[in-house]
Amino acid sequence: MKREKLNAKVAFDIFYEQFKWSIWFLGILAAIHVSVLIYFENSGSVGVEPSIVGFFEFSRYSTAIFMLVCGIMAVYVFMTYHVQQGVTRKDAYIGIAGGTFVLSLFLTLMPLMLNGIEFLLTEYTALPLTFTSFGSTSEWLKEAVFYLLNIFTYYMVGWLIGVGYYRFGWIIGFLFIAAAIVALTMNGYFWGEDDISTVIPWIPTIQPHGSPVISIVGSLVLISVLLAVMRMLTKRMAIKL
Amino acid sequence: MNRKIELQNVTLRFRKFEALKDISLSLDANKIHGLIGRNGAGKTSLLSLLAAFREPTDGQITIDGEPVFENPDKMQQVMFVYDKKYDEEYDKIPAMLEFVERHRPNYDKDYADYLLKRFKLPLDKSVHKLSKGMQSAMNAVIGLASRAPITIFDEAYLGMDAPTREIFYQEILADQAEHPRTFILSTHLVSEMDYLFDNVVIINQGRLILNEDYETLTARGASITGSAEQVDAFTSGMKILNEQKLGGTKKVMVYGVLDDNRYVNARELGLEIGPVSLQDLFIHLTEEER
Numbered sequence: 001m002k003r004e005k006l007n008a009k010v011a012f013d014i015f016y017e018q019f020k021w022s023i024w025f026l027g028i029l030a031a032i033h034v035s036v037l038i039y040f041e042n043s044g045s046v047g048v049e050p051s052i053v054g055f056f057e058f059s060r061y062s063t064a065i066f067m068l069v070c071g072i073m074a075v076y077v078f079m080t081y082h083v084q085q086g087v088t089r090k091d092a093y094i095g096i097a098g099g100t101f102v103l104s105l106f107l108t109l110m111p112l113m114l115n116g117i118e119f120l121l122t123e124y125t126a127l128p129l130t131f132t133s134f135g136s137t138s139e140w141l142k143e144a145v146f147y148l149l150n151i152f153t154y155y156m157v158g159w160l161i162g163v164g165y166y167r168f169g170w171i172i173g174f175l176f177i178a179a180a181i182v183a184l185t186m187n188g189y190f191w192g193e194d195d196i197s198t199v200i201p202w203i204p205t206i207q208p209h210g211s212p213v214i215s216i217v218g219s220l221v222l223i224s225v226l227l228a229v230m231r232m233l234t235k236r237m238a239i240k241l
Numbered sequence: 242m243n244r245k246i247e248l249q250n251v252t253l254r255f256r257k258f259e260a261l262k263d264i265s266l267s268l269d270a271n272k273i274h275g276l277i278g279r280n281g282a283g284k285t286s287l288l289s290l291l292a293a294f295r296e297p298t299d300g301q302i303t304i305d306g307e308p309v310f311e312n313p314d315k316m317q318q319v320m321f322v323y324d325k326k327y328d329e330e331y332d333k334i335p336a337m338l339e340f341v342e343r344h345r346p347n348y349d350k351d352y353a354d355y356l357l358k359r360f361k362l363p364l365d366k367s368v369h370k371l372s373k374g375m376q377s378a379m380n381a382v383i384g385l386a387s388r389a390p391i392t393i394f395d396e397a398y399l400g401m402d403a404p405t406r407e408i409f410y411q412e413i414l415a416d417q418a419e420h421p422r423t424f425i426l427s428t429h430l431v432s433e434m435d436y437l438f439d440n441v442v443i444i445n446q447g448r449l450i451l452n453e454d455y456e457t458l459t460a461r462g463a464s465i466t467g468s469a470e471q472v473d474a475f476t477s478g479m480k481i482l483n484e485q486k487l488g489g490t491k492k493v494m495v496y497g498v499l500d501d502n503r504y505v506n507a508r509e510l511g512l513e514i515g516p517v518s519l520q521d522l523f524i525h526l527t528e529e530e531r
Contacts (some may be wrong), residue, residue: 006313028345083294085344086317086389236311238295241284241323 008093010087013101014078022103025066026059026110029092032180033058035122056115060147064154068098071158075166075234083239088214096159097227104152108144142199142212146191149219153187161235183226190218244305244318244390244423246291251300253447255285260286261310262447266444268440270390270452271421272379273413275438275455277431277519283447284427285323286328288395292321304391320345320389322380324399330368334353334379337368339385346388352416353386359408373400381409385416393425410437435519455519462496462517471510482521494521 014042074096082092164176167207192215246268255260268274278284290296290297293310302309309315334357342348357364358377364415368376377400384392398406406490415422418510428434441458443450451458461480465472469491482494494517499507 013340013343020466082344083316084292084321085341086318086319087344088293088311088313090311107278231291236296239289241289241294241325 005115006087006091007094007098010082010091011098011102012065014099014112017077018099018103021025021070021104022107025063026107028057029062030055030114037040053113054118054174056111056143056147060150063111063147063151066156067100067107067151068102068158070103071155071160072162074100074155074159075162080239089234089235089237093231097230100155101152104148104155107151108148111147112144145212145216146219149223150187153183153219153226154221156223156230157183159230159232160204163230164236167233167237183222184237186222187219188217190222243291246270246391246423247301247303247306248290249301249303251287251302252299253276253290253295254298255281260447261290261297264444264447264449265300265333266449267444268423268425268442268452270423273417273424273426273433273437274440274442274445275434275519275525277429278426278440278444279429281391281446282444282527284444285395286447287444288323288393288425288427290322291391292316292319294321303477317344317346318390319393320384320387320391321393321395322384322397323393323395324377324397325380327371327376333367333381334362334364336442337379338383341383341387345389347388348388349386349388352388353382353497356382356385359412360405374402374405378405378409381412385412387418388416388422388439391423391425393427395427396429396482398428398430399424406430406433410434413437431519431523432520438519442518443523443526450526458517458522461498462494463499464492464494464515464517465507465512466490466492466515467510467512473511475507475510475512480525482517482525494518496522496525504522509531 036058077094079089079092083089087095130159160183161173161176161180164179165173168176248264248266251261251264252259263288276284276287288297290302291309293312293316296310301474304315304318307315309319338350338353342353344348347477360375362375362378362382364373368379372380379398380397381394381401384394384397398409401409410433413426417424424433426437435455440452440454442452465476466468467475467488467490469489472491472493476493476495480496482496485492496517499514504514
């Protein structure tokens with residue numbers, strides 16, 4: 001069997017498995033969102049249309065946490081099963097990273113699409129709801145890229161925690177949680193969310209509405225570091241029976 | 242390709258504990274190898290190295306001269322079936338088998354279906370709901386139907402009832418005859434499985450005790466059956482492994498090769514000489530190590 005084909009197969013399998021989980025997740029999240037909308041509709045005072053966040057904004061943190069949890073399970077579910085079926089750690093690693101990237105794309109596009117549908121519905125029907133607007137196209141694109149990189153980073157961080165616990169047990173596992181918090185803080189910093197400069201004075205503050213280039217480059221560097229660390233941690237890892 | 246497995250000075254250490262100590266051995270292709278050892282002897286450790294689940298601390302493990310660890314071609318040839326926990330496995334058997342099929346090029350679906358019927362396994366239940374014996378039977382199906390050139394069963398019979406184990410053993414022999422491949426069966430149920438083995442590897446406390454073909458091994462001793470007095474007289478001074486007495490008849494297992502004179506002598510006395518049982522040899526050989 002061709003090596004490249006095997007990589008793609010493993011990546012597809014891993015994407016598909018997590019895709020099935022994500023359908024559940026999105027379904028439940030959408031149901032919650034709709035309930036919130038109904039609640040707002042009923043509680044809105046007469047004559048004033050409440051302005052609320054669309055599904056895209058609504059789902060941001062939940063999706064990140066969903067990805068974190070998937071990442072934590074990755075080593076337990078995907079690594080073990082694949083090595084038992086004769087797939088190398090390297091192929092499983094590439095499969096997890098690749099499959100998850102595709103999943104991140106899916107989980108960025110779906111909320112965007114749902115948000116678009118919501119927007120169209122309020123525009124062209126008489127629903128008494130107004131969603132906060134995205135603003136310009138560039139703002140919109142930036143948000144989508146942020147969303148994508150953010151959820152992918154959360155998965156990587158989850159994967160890091162999972163491998164930490166899997167390999168080293170719960171005491172050293174805590175150190176991995178510490179590392180995970182550092183990574184997520186940096187991630188927030190690059191996107192102008194966490195203001196580390198209040199903690200470490202010499203670090204310049206990144207303006208939330210500044211140049212997206214710094215944010216994207218910073219985020220990509222962080223992802224690359226995480227990917228490299230994961231490869232190192234899983235390269236010669238023993239599989240538990 | 243002959244798919245010969247070779248271990249050279251393999252040592253496996255967990256911190257200070259040495260699970261395997263300087264093991265060198267080679268296993269011929271297309272034979273059924275029995276790996277026997279007492280609890281904690283290092284059977285599972287040895288097999289998990291063969292399957293590239295972990296790396297040896299020292300030494301090398303090769304298949305046809307190539308190291309196994311992280312070698313995609315070699316890893317694909319090895320199927321390691323062990324007593325896996327399925328407490329969290331919500332998939333059903335067909336989904337589990339589909340995954341095996343995707344990754345094992347020699348997987349035979351018809352054979353798997355046949356085995357599922359033979360083991361009477363339910364296809365509509367989540368795997369975590371199956372009994373231990375059924376989960377083991379499913380493992381047996383996975384290993385057999387994968388037709389992996391090197392198929393390892395590590396105490397795969399756990400929880401199976403006697404008739405199920407019998408089906409399992411029969412299927413190993415039947416499939417080996419039709420589709421020769423290398424089987425490694427680890428066990429401590431020696432007396433029940435000894436007839437399966439072409440070759441026997443015994444390890445004890447992490448060390449290799451022996452690696453011999455079954456015939457040579459069982460010629461290392463003998464069973465002597467006859468009237469109690471004559472058997473006692475004949476075996477005096479020999480290393481006795483086991484004795485059974487039924488009325489005036491006695492059967493004694495001895496360790497040591499009998500020369501031709503002894504055979505003639507035994508025949509004159511009307512004593513019956515047979516091969517020693519692997520079980521008795523195993524007990525003897527692993528006791529001596531203490």
